[in-house]
Amino acid sequence: DQQVKQNSPSLSVQEGRISILNCDYTNSMFDYFLWYKKYPAEGPTFLISISSIKDKNEDGRFTVFLNKSAKHLSLHIVPSQPGDSAVYFCAASPSYGGSQGNLIFGKGTKLSVKP
């Protein structure tokens, strides 16, 4: 039962271009969403998050968009840099109830940014 889906296992973009990573979720109780970046042999690193009361959150080169009606979010990286090459995980959590703060992860998308 995949509550958080990242349907693209990999993505390749040219340096300087935009990278768009997509994520879909099924559980209506999720109202907080996060993106993590992971390099090999390291733990996931928090990148950016968005609450369901917003539809956009921006932090430097990274912007997350949330479409609640479609249960879809995306991470935009502009401009992409070779150092952005990593696996990106989408994660979701409810903000209330016993499961608040427990993250449900997608399977990840491996981003390769070519110089």
Next chain:
Amino acid sequence: EPEVTQTPSHQVTQMGQEVILRCVPISNHLYFYWYRQILGQKVEFLVSFYNNEISEKSEIFDDQFSVERPDGSNFTLKIRSTKLEDSAMYFCASRPGRTIANYGYTFGSGTRLTVV
């Protein structure tokens, strides 16, 4: 920058043996977690721990698993009798508080457990 520290980085054990994975969360954090990632698969929630007790556990976290915070700094995951399918990367994580702004919690670098 404060870190979550995990030891060992790699543990090889024989099937049926007990293993203890160790974590030192960030000192002023209140919520502690174990996640695991089987090779090529997604990161999966195992257990959350708050106020010296388990808050929630997943279906994966069966009777073979236990967690403990024996002192003010360590947070351990014990697997009593390891199975081949327990082979995975185990990540410890911690976060400071209950508010939504603190959901971007800090992960350790992980312990790679190999059961042979």
